Amino acid sequence: MIAAGTSDEARSEVESLTIMPRGDRSETSASVRGQMVGMKNAGCSTAEVAANFGVHPNTVLKWVRRAREDEDLQSRERSGRPRCTNIEDDERMHQAILNEPLRAGGAAAVKRELMLGCSNETVRRRLRERGIFHRQPARKPFLTPEHKARRVRFAETYVDVPQTYWDLCIFSDEKTFSSDADGMVKLWRPTLTR
Known part of the structure; x- marks a missing residue:
């Protein structure tokens, strides 16, 4: 549901986004992150945005917070053992x-x-x-x-x-006889x- 007072332009933009179920655990792309932030800024609730993209509500909140803090929706470098x-x-x-x-x-x-x-x-x-x-x-x-x-x-x-x-x-029937070494x-x- 879109919040009351949302402009018609924002409403039509939000409604044009398709539901994208994500059964896998792959990383969301930068464009999907931007769409989540855009829907949230257009007045959609966190639960609606999460349901629309098939992600956990915490994922939506993380990208909204990151967009507010530094406007960077790219993945940060992860820790872990180098190759x-x-x-x-x-x-x-x-x-x-x-x-x-x-x-x-x-x-x-x-x-x-x-x-x-x-x-x-x-x-x-x-x-x-x-x-x-x-x-x-x-x-x-x-x-x-x-x-x-x-x-x-x-x-x-x-x-x-x-x-x-x-x-x-x-004549041979092409049977291979081998020792245990083979x-x-x-x-x-x-x-x-x-």
């Missing part, structure tokens, strides 16, 4: 993975090879920021009707070949790629 890698390190990690996606050893191998002074988890986090994940490779596709037709053609072609011909052939193969891949 232990720089842009060049992040790019080197990215290029190393693009050049060798089947690299054994995962994040530890990347860290060791590039001599990075960060944890293995930081390497994984930096690559995830760029959309690259360490995953098990895609499995081989099942036989298609075309594959099956080719196998039948092969059998029909060689059905009358003498036994001496087949004595010189070795683990599961993983590779680095961007999302939605095989």
